[in-house]
Amino acid sequence: METRLVFLLAALLATALLEYKPVLPTPASEADHSVAGVFxxxxxxxIQSDVGTASSCSPPRSLLIVRPEEKGTYPVILFHxxxxxxxxxxxxxxxxxxxHGYIVVAPQLYGLMPPSGQDELDLAAEVANWLPSxxxxVLPEDIEGDMHNLALAGHSRGGYIAFALALGLADVSLDVDFSALIGVDPVAGTSKTNQMEPxxxxxxxxxxxxxxxxxxxGTGLGNKSAFPILPQTCAPDGVSHTEIFNECKPPCSHFVTSDYGHMxxxxxxxxxxxxxxxxxxxxxxxxVSRDPMRRxxxxVSVAFLEAFFKGNYTDYNKILQKSNYFAPTTLDPVQNKSEGTSSSSLSAMSMPATLDWHIDEL
Structure with a gap:
């Protein structure tokens, strides 16, 4: 009798275990659609279109423009x-x-052979001055670019051009005001002793x-050589994202995709x-797919602009706080310079002081 009872209890326990479905943590993509949606x-x-210099709109350089199909007014990103x-x-x-609701304007400033840094910078300034009119x-009647929300951006040497424009180093006077700046693995020269001019x-x-x-x-592999026998790198230490971040005033954030490279x-x-x-x-x-790097x-660009253009800080705050929970790639380090603190202070994985109002949204 006792044997039967023990067997019956064991059978019931086994059935219960088979039918038991533990409650697991909800993945980020299901737990928070707003943050997952940024990526x-x-x-x-x-919709993508090309605009040549011979067109009736006469841009100073040929342009690639990518904008939403839907009618509306959208912030503009000038990308180099x-x-x-x-x-x-x-x-x-x-x-x-x-x-995500942005117009990207990307000029082709030159072909394979780059001009001097100053000449390229002046060409970039001419394109910027062309934008308001x-x-x-070049846009349909029911689509407008919001010149009050105009961001500068650029990759590699183009990142240097974006920062140089923001610093007012072009010989061409700027007729526009920029509201934000994004550098994608920006590089300011080939070494600390050989910077781009200016x-x-x-x-x-x-x-x-x-x-x-x-x-x-920035990228974690940008300062590594592609060929072991050669010392050259595409984003050399001394002129790369780390140094550029160091010279930025608050508010400024720094994200490094540790497993990806410059290109x-x-x-x-x-x-x-x-x-x-x-x-x-x-x-x-x-x-390894490069799609996570692009996303x-x-x-990050969208979350940053949503915060500073539209006052929607939720996604950017969460990326700063828990980047490796939400981002498609490993971000290490994540650093932030906050307004209201000493200009040299850094806080890794921290909330900007100016965004503390929104901590209840986390």
Whole structure:
């Protein structure tokens, strides 16, 4: 009898265990759609167009424009390509950002051979001055660019151009005001002793003479050589994202995609010349998708602009607090300079002081 009872109890316990379904933590994508959505394609439908210098709208340089199909008024991002790169190599990132309700304007400032830093900077200033009247010319009647929310951005040498424009170093007087700045693995030269001209770095903390908010997205492999026998790197120490972040004033944030390289932000299909350029830089391991890198760049950019253009700080705060819970890539380090603190203070994975109002939204 006791044997039967023990057997019956064991059978009931086994059945209960089989039917028991533990309550597991909800994944980030289900727990918080707003934050996960920053790193997923948005609700707008991006349309891409090319505008040549011979068009009736006469931009100073040919442009790639990516904007939402839906009618409305959208913030504008002026994006500068890297050394020897084509603006079309960034299409995936542009479409991702545009799908969240932004217009991206990307000039092709030169071909394969870059001009001097000053000449490129002056060309970039001419394009910026064209925007207030020229952008209206190339957009449909029911779509407008919001010139009160105009962001500067750039990758590699284009990141240097964006910072130099913000610093007012162009010989061409600017007729526009920029409201935010994004650097994607910006590079200011080939070494600390060989900066681009005009120089932007003086190696003093918080020395940049502008007050607009800044987001810098660096790469962990940018300062590594693609070839063990050669010392050259695509984002050398001394002139890369780390030093540029150090010279920014608050508010400024710094995100490093530790497992990706300098050219991993580009599209997959960039042709033979693009692949040759990509091969010169240390990148992610063979077989590893570059899509998480592009979504990280796009998502951080969108969250940053939503915070400082639209006052919606929720997503940006959460990325600063728990970046590796939400972001598609490992971000290490994440640093933030907060307004209201000493200009040299850094807080890793911290909330900006100016955003403390919104801590209840976490």
């Amino acid at each position: 997923e394609t948005g609700n707008f439908h991006p 390509h890297g050394t020897g790169c084509q603006n079309s190599w960034y299409t995936d990132v542009f479409k991702f950002i545009s799908s 020229g952008l209206r010319c 120089k932007i770095l003086n190696y003093e903390s918080c020395s940049f003479n502008f007050s607009i908010p800044v987001a810098i997205i 991993d932000v580009l599209d997959d299909d960039i042709g033979p010349i693009g692949e040759l350029a990509r091969a010169m830089c240390k990148g992610s391991r063979r077989g 990280t760049v796009g998502g």
